[in-house]
Amino acid sequence: MTHPGPPTQLFFSTPAQRAALARERFFEEGEQPTGLVNEAVLQSWSRCNAAGKRTRDRIEAEPLSALRTDAALRHSRLLRAAASPALAQLEQALAGTPSQLLLTNAQGVIVCTGQRTPCAAESALPALARLGMDLSEASLGTTAPGIVSATGKGCSVLANEHFNEAILGIQCAAAPIRGVDGQLAGVLDLSVEGRGFGFDAYALIASYARGIENRLLQLQSDDLLVLAFHADPALLGTPLEALAGIDGGGMVRWTNATAARLTGAQRGLPALEVFGQPLHALVALARHPGPHALCLPNGLTAWCGARLQARDGAGALTPVAATCTTPPAEEPPARSAAPRTLEEAQADSIAQALQAAGGKVARAARALGVSRGVIYRHLQRKS
Template sequence: MAYTSRPAENRAHADIVTATALSANGPARSPVAASWWRSLVQHGLDPASARTRRAETLSELELRQRIEKSDLLMHVARARLDHLYKCVSLSACGVFLSDADGVVLDARWRSGDQSSFESWGLRPGRSWSEAAVGTNGIGTCLAEERPLIIHRDEHFLDRNIAMSCIDAPIYGADGRLIGALDISSARSDQTASANQLIAALVRQAARQIEADCFRHDHSGQRIILVDDDDDTESAGGDAAALVAVDENDLVVGATRAARLTLGLVAAGRFSPVPADDLLAKGAPESGFASAERSAILKALARRRGNASRAAEDLGIGRATLYRRMKRLGLQSRFEQN
């Protein structure tokens, strides 16, 4: 449920935000109202823009340092931002990339829309964290770590209610939040249905950026797409569920979506896990497993049961071969030598 000023046009936006945020059940019934409560109570902001503190604006040096810190994200995202901008530029939309703190690092917009975005402070170097400007696309997306839409008067500050913001979080190769991808509209007639169409583009582009970052970080390793039959947000939804497998057939990396799907730690390093144990858990022996059994049996037969030489032929380590033989029930049939 979204709380807007339309049902009570005689009341100012700031009054509606304050009343809803402090109501007994408003924040519990609406994610937008919950964000309004955080903005008002936790961050001490005032929805009346004339009386609120100004958001932080970085100096050129500080912005350059931020960009350098997010060098991989900037490098990988550039082409995706260009493509996304081509898709929405004629709709008076701008494309924005922030870091994990909500600082805008890069932007795309038409020259005719530049004054609108800059009047809102939506430009590189400006902080759009929820703590700085209250409920907004970038800041609330980062605070809640989920894709979302903040449409017009769902914004906390009354000076921002003319725009619509559509956002998706971006996670790094280690599963940690590294930024947000935002499309904001300067159109006064932007509709909720148009926002939903744009939201699909934003989510797809964010997941592509994640996948590109992951492949860059695990260059030289096998990248495997993890099947995800669960379309819920907690399991990753439409996210890029990828794992990286090293030369010893151990899973040594996984995207955020893959971690959630496979039950790995959501962010940070994890102990390497045998790919067989992780990816074939509970699966019947068919397809890949059947082909694997056949390949191992043939290699062992050619080497008269010598597992060490069979492992060499298969291009894997002896320990890896033993693990696979044990899983397939073959270990007792051949002498380990």
């Protein structure tokens, strides 16, 4: 009596093989192939099925109308400004690869694209990687930027993990960018067609997305005190720094993810409760460059810097001890009272700079490190 030999392959050893098996079980047999592909991909497949999409649907390779594309570009002005330095650096880093860099708004519409080296095997990517193209699940089915737009969570999607069969040759990795309201503001995506990335695309894209998010938070912080801090001073000025925005009433208006982890606090709390210092003491940190040691209420010592944010997103105005509370008792009695709000502090700084500059707006703007428009708006408000 003879026995059948062992199966030729006991396990599906590569991600591509596991994804192929998952597609067969999900789309042909109606099973949930848990463990074969990322859970985010399975959930996206389910959402696409529930929406009535089919894997062989024809993909519309035309961008949105000119009117809708222009609207998307206008609404993403600050996002694109925040992303510009990072995209330039990324393009340099990716110059020798066939990777395509994309920035979408929260709805998945491409608002900025990077240059790339064409790949001989590509067929679908050039048509999709254009300004105004909609990469959302509703348009393309499962893609990395589509999943991020739908869930707000970063992910990677391998070639045959895509829902639509027309784009099975593409691999993509995408990470979220959030704004001061905590909601998704955009998505940074890296895609390639053919042989794959050859490096950890998600780790790269997630790091740059954090940097873009930090810059966007600051650009959206009109007339706020922005604190940058970390337990490791070497991380200040990097995508890993903690950031918080504080308003003239001494309330924390926003924090980035690192700040929330280091302080254990979220937005909407008094700065005194989060940082253990009254507002005037935090504003005073902006007087001197360099990080200052700050003992947080949770016992952690953080190195902190601060700046007053102008309305046009420019750098700090000449800082003064602006506060909504009474200055410390040890202040010399002869010293003039500090302005009561951040807006008054900025107005006082402009007035001092104009006086020192003999009334010359351009010279005062250079001294403050802001645009002339900031000075002119101040003068208009006074008139």
